[in-house]
Amino acid sequence: MAQNVICLWYNGNAEEAASFYAQTFPNSKITAIHRAPANYPDGKEGDVLTVEFTVLGVACLGLNGGPAFRHSEAFSFQIITEDQAETDRYWEAIVNNNGAESQCGWCKDKW
Numbered sequence: 005m006a007q008n009v010i011c012l013w014y015n016g017n018a019e020e021a022a023s024f025y026a027q028t029f030p031n032s033k034i035t036a037i038h039r040a041p042a043n044y045p046d047g048k049e050g051d052v053l054t055v056e057f058t059v060l061g062v063a064c065l066g067l068n069g070g071p072a073f074r075h076s077e078a079f080s081f082q083i084i085t086e087d088q089a090e091t092d093r094y095w096e097a098i099v100n101n102n103g104a105e106s107q108c109g110w111c112k113d114k115w
Contacts, residue, residue, distance in 0.1 A: 006063035013073045014115060018066025021115045022057035028097045029083070031061045046070065075115055077106065 014021060019037060026032045036056040042049050055066040059081060085091045095111055102114040 009063040009065050011065045011067055012075070013067050013069045015071045016068050017115065018055045018068045019052045022055045022066050024101060024113070025059045026057060028094065029060050032059045033057065077110070077112070080110070
């Protein structure tokens with residue numbers, strides 16, 4: 005078990021994001037989905053609370069915590085690629101999935 009896990013805060017779409025990462029990057033997968041056992045003030049039984057996943061072997065936890073905290077460029081995955089073709093493949097996957105080009109050659113996913 006990893007001793008340091010990256011926690012990413014989502015507004016109800018942690019499973020969607022984890023699925024995208026798992027399909028896009030090698031050595032990436034969803035390892036567990038935890039659902040609410042009963043209704044609660046902001047949701048209902050069966051809602052996805054957290055998603056455990058890896059991105060290129062790095063352990064992550066997607067937390068569906070609501071709209072209080074949004075993602076920003078203050079945190080990013082820096083993916084090391086073998087060549088320009090691999091870089092382009094990832095770039096296109098991210099930007100073409102409602103992501104956006106950003107400054108200095110970076111791109112942002114839709115989350």
